[in-house]
Amino acid sequence: MPDYSLYLVTDENLDLEQLKFVIKEAVAGGVTMVQLREKHGDVREFIQRAMVVKALLMETGIPLIINDRVDVALAVDADGVHLGQSDMPVAIARQLIGDDKILGLSVENEQQLADAQHLPVDYLGLSAIYPTPTKTNTVYAWGLDGLEKAAGESRLPLVAIGGLNESNIKSAMDAGAAGVALVSAICHATSPSDACQKLRKLMHAD
Template sequence: MVTTTKMHTNSNLGLYLVTDEASCLGRDFYWVVEEAVKGGVTMVQLREKSLSTRAFIDRAKRLKDLLETYNVPLIINDRIDVALAVDADGVHIGQSDMPFQAAHRLLGEGKIIGLSAEKQSDVLEAEHWNLSYLAVSPLFATPTKTDTEQPWELEGLQWAEMNSRHPLVVIGGLHTGNAREALQHGASGIAVVSAICSAPSPREAAQQLKTIITTPEPFKTLNN
C-alpha cells in the first residue's frame, strides 16, 4: 500500500454537476443549471462533445456569467483552448486528453485541474502531480458514459482513497440512494449528470443530494 498524506480538500467539490444537454430532456439548459446551483451545486463542469469551438466558447461565456453570480466555479471538460478563451476556473481532463503537465503549463497557477482515474495505475501515476482532485470514474455503471473501464464499485473506491493523496470525486451512477455510501468509502465529492439534469425538479434533486453530503450519518440503534 502507498503511504499518502491527503491534500487539502477543495470545498467546491461537494456537489459537482457535469452538464449534458440531452439529459435536460428538452428544457432550457441554463435554467436547469441555475436551478441546480440554487439547490446547492458547488461546482459545474461544462461538457460538450458535439459543439463547434465557437459555439462551445459562446456557451461557456454565458454559463460563466451565470455561475459568477452564485460564486460557483466553472470547469471546462477537455478543451484547454475554450478554458483559456473564457478564463474558466479550471479544466477536467481524461486519460486520453492533454497530459497534466502541459495543461498546468498552459493554464498557469491558481486554476483547478481535475483528472479522471479509470484504473488503479491511473491513481498511482497521479501521485506525481499536484492535481486539484482525482475523479474516480465510473464508480457504478451508467448509461451517460459508456466508453470507460469497468466500474470501480465501493471496494475500488476504498482502495483509491487509501492509495491517493488527492481529494476524490466520484462519478457514474450516483444518486440519493448511494451517495452516502460513496462518502463513507472515501469520496470527498459527488459528481452527477442525470440525477440532477433529468430530475423533474433539478433544484430539489440538488437539495436532496446536498443534504446527504452535509448531514452526518445518524447513529444507528439496535432494535429490541
C-alpha cells in the first residue's frame, strides 16, 4: 500500500535546477510521493524532467507519479499516473500501464466520487478542498465537511488537494484523508526540507 500522506505536486514554473533542489530537499524532509506536473505541452521536455526526477528518487522508495500523460509515464517507466476528468479514460490507462502501477484520478464533485468507486484506480485526488491560485478553474470546493463525508463514502484512499498548508493540514488528515497534496507549501518554501519535516509533524500531532 503506497504512503500517500505527504504528497508533493511539483510546480511546472520551476526551472530544472530549482526542480532538482526541491526534489532533493523534499526527499530529505520526508515526502512520501512525488507527482510531476507539467502543463506546457512540450512532451520532450516533460520526459527530460521526468528522467531527472526519477533518477533523484531512485533508491528512495518514493514513487514518481506523472500527471495527465500516460505516454510520458510509460516512456520513463514511472511508478504511476494521475489523471484528471478530461484525460484518458482510466480503464484504457490501466490497460496501458498494467496492474502493478499506481493510478490516481481527480474527482471534483459527489457524482464523480460515486462513479470512481467502480473504476480500476488506486486512489482519488479530492479536488479542491479550498479554492487555490494554482487551480484557477475550480467549480466546487469540498471543504473539510465535504472531505469527511467523502472519506466515509469512499472505498478508495483520498488525497486532499487544494489550498492546504501548515494551518489546515492536520484538519484534513483528521477528516479522513489518506494524504495531502501540496504545491506551494513545499515548492515555494525557502527550505523545502524543513517545510516537509514541519508538515509531517503537524499531520501526526496528537
